Amino acid sequence: MTDEITPELFTHLVELAALELSADEGEYLRKQLNNQLKAIHELESIPLDPSTPIASHGVPYTLETSPAIRADVIVSHSDPARLLQGAPEVEDNSFVVPDIPHQELK
Numbered sequence: 001m002t003d004e005i006t007p008e009l010f011t012h013l014v015e016l017a018a019l020e021l022s023a024d025e026g027e028y029l030r031k032q033l034n035n036q037l038k039a040i041h042e043l044e045s046i047p048l049d050p051s052t053p054i055a056s057h058g059v060p061y062t063l064e065t066s067p068a069i070r071a072d073v074i075v076s077h078s079d080p081a082r083l084l085q086g087a088p089e090v091e092d093n094s095f096v097v098p099d100i101p102h103q104e105l106k
Contacts, residue, residue, distance in 0.1 A: 003030075003031075003034045004034060004037050005030055005033050005034050005037070007027075007030065010026065010029075010030040010033075011026075014026060016105075018102075018103075080093065
């Protein structure tokens with residue numbers, strides 16, 4: 001079976017994702033992705049009875065088997081200053097997150 005993700009396709013995907021990979025990292029990742037696709041195709045080849053209902057994780061989620069929805073509860077951290085100590089930049093007791101450079105896609 002030939003690789004579905006060719007070096008040319010992988011290079012295109014890396015450019016779209018704006019990733020910076022060395023040649024070795026790129027080839028390793030491309031091979032791993034192809035291995036995952038091969039495993040998916042092996043799973044797809046397993047015959048299933050068409051009457052088998054679709055389920056999530058093998059277990060259908062019904063009202064009877066699903067847990068009740070929990071209410072969101074805000075719990076303050078006991079030492080927020082300690083959390084902020086590891087941040088490279090803090091402003092007004094909040095983490096400063098740098099802008100992510102991006103470009104418009106055509």
